[in-house]
Amino acid sequence: MVGPDEILKFWLDECTPEHWFKMDADFDDTVRQRFGRALQGASEGQYALWLTYPNGALAYTILTDQMSRNMFRDSCQAFATDRAALAAAKSAIAKGWDLRVDPPARVFFYLPLEHSENLTDQDRAVRLISERMGDATFLLHARAHREVIRRFGRFPHRNASLGRKTTGAEQAFLDLGGYGEILRELQEAAAAA
Incomplete structure (x- = not known):
């Protein structure tokens, strides 16, 4: 065992x-x-x-x-x-x-929040990673997950696995690079700020 x-x-x-x-x-x-x-x-x-x-x-x-x-x-x-x-x-x-738990292992307590399709959980993940991790990469990914949920209320890349119908907006998002595109947008916004 x-x-x-x-x-x-x-x-x-x-x-x-x-x-x-x-x-x-x-x-x-x-x-x-x-x-x-x-x-x-x-x-x-x-x-x-x-x-x-x-x-x-x-x-x-x-x-x-x-x-x-x-x-x-x-x-x-x-x-x-x-x-x-x-x-x-x-x-x-x-x-x-x-x-x-020391970082980076600490993030594994926050990832279930980041994997949730609930915006409140997403907000909490971003806050916890920002306040308790001090890691820009983990924070960028938390913000990207939150942005996907903010836009769609769910993770479109899971639709096929979960037998969910993909909307036109979700398909367009996936076709443009999906999560990777969100990361790029957030990185560009941070660089411009």
Whole structure:
């Protein structure tokens, strides 16, 4: 049985930020093979004890928010544990546990907010990353996620995976580069300011 320490050692010590945020089929396979059963256990409610202390909550959040995206990339299962991750992150933040974790690992308590299709969660992610991270790159991405939700109320790139109909405005956005275009716009606005 996989424990929280194994998840944290793998994700924070063996991996780099490049692994965390880059699409890589081989890395996705590694995550699936090593932690697939743990994600299944979390989705069945087997790891409630992890949510009773900071490192356990961090491991749970990484497993249910980040690793799920690696294991099930481009499928609806990638988002199946998002509610559990969001609840765990909000609880940990309310207890101040995010401040017990050094950056950049701290961001994993904020990413479930950033992955939420709720503007209030998005605003909170931007605020927390701005106030508690001090990292311009993470803040840029948080602002980009928020802008997508502000414009569309959801992430259009998830539509196909979730069986949602894409609107004309969403398709135009995707055709123009989607998220990457939002990043470019925000970078240009910051440079002009």
